[in-house]
Amino acid sequence: MSDEVRPGFVRVRLDLSYDGAGFSGWAKQAGGRRTVQGEIEDALRTVTRSGGTTYELTVAGRTDAGVHARGQVAHVDLPREVWAEHHTKLLKRLAGRLPRDVRVWALREAPAGFDARFSAIWRRYAYRVTDNPGGVDPLLRGHVLWHDWPLDVDAMNEAARGLLGEHDFAAYCKRREGATTIRTLQELSLARGEDGIVTATVRADAFCHNMVRSLIGALLFVGDGHRPPDWPGKVLAAGVRDSAVHVVRPHGLTLEEVGYPADDLLAARSREARNKRSLPAGGCC
Structure with a gap:
């Protein structure tokens, strides 16, 4: 091409x-x-x-x-x-x-x-979840996941830091023939807003299939105390899918922004990305 x-x-x-x-x-x-x-x-x-x-x-x-x-x-x-x-x-x-x-x-x-x-150099997603015992605000129900256990955001951020950088994210991706699962996770952080909603910001050069929702699923297990903060990193290092990592529901996920380089670097970036990976038809995140 x-x-x-x-x-x-x-x-x-x-x-x-x-x-x-x-x-x-x-x-x-x-x-x-x-x-x-x-x-x-x-x-x-x-x-x-x-x-x-x-x-x-x-x-x-x-x-x-x-x-x-x-x-x-x-x-x-x-x-x-x-x-x-x-x-x-x-x-x-x-x-x-x-x-x-x-x-x-x-x-x-x-x-x-x-x-x-x-030509894109990063994609930024947000995943929104609430642990409010009463559930999700009806006006936000199409964009926020309800998690029925209290979440420790500090523990989730501790776990997230161990996932940053370039890795083979095979443990968090649905494999596709001929497609690499090596990605550079540039940002993964969580913050609780005044409304109680916890927003995870996830930014990477690109994402493989189910990657974001699998990462969030692992972090939720840490946040509710079912797993220690080092567990998501151990899953990553193992390099294989773990049945304990749930792919969370899609409605909490939003593609917020796509980043591009300066105009004079667009063609070079496109050539680099084509050489690095080949993603067949299908969905993401």
Whole structure:
């Protein structure tokens, strides 16, 4: 694959968000399941009056069913004449065509070398959980997990520090043939807000399948006292899936932001990422 845009086409960056509850993940699937990619591509085809032509999106992070996004990034290559004709009104037309649980906030011509997936240098997720004995605020129930044991956030942070850095996260990932599970975990920290909700911030160069939700599952076992703070690190070092590590439910997880280097470094970053790993179709986190 090349980052070169085909002659006569323009690469367009899209910044978007969605509530994942009603979607079977980001990526299009067989069987007519509703996906974020499918909804946006259908809307784009309609508002550009492209008939049977679908312009396929490439996304920074393929989220699983039920996972939300506030700061997702994608790109699409459009014929130059289509972009020239529609770009001034495209954002508003998409707002009128898309369902209410997905929004495109910005559309702009991408700089040279930009690839929404491979140019990214980090993705930042947040996982939200409450240990309130009464449960979750009904207005937040679609975005916050209820854990019915009191959580020791200090113990969870102690455990999290032992997971930082570059490691083979095979113990926390669902393996996919031909895909590496080596990742650099740049940040993993937890804080309890004034509302009592514990928010885990998780940032890495990339994530393999189920990685974030597995990490949170391990930290919850530490937080509620079922495991000591050194246990998640021991699981990591063992390098194999541990049946005690639960993949927590997806609705507490939100992709918050994707980071990119300066424009003149985009192409180099994309080449580096392509050489380092190959992720087949499927979900993440």
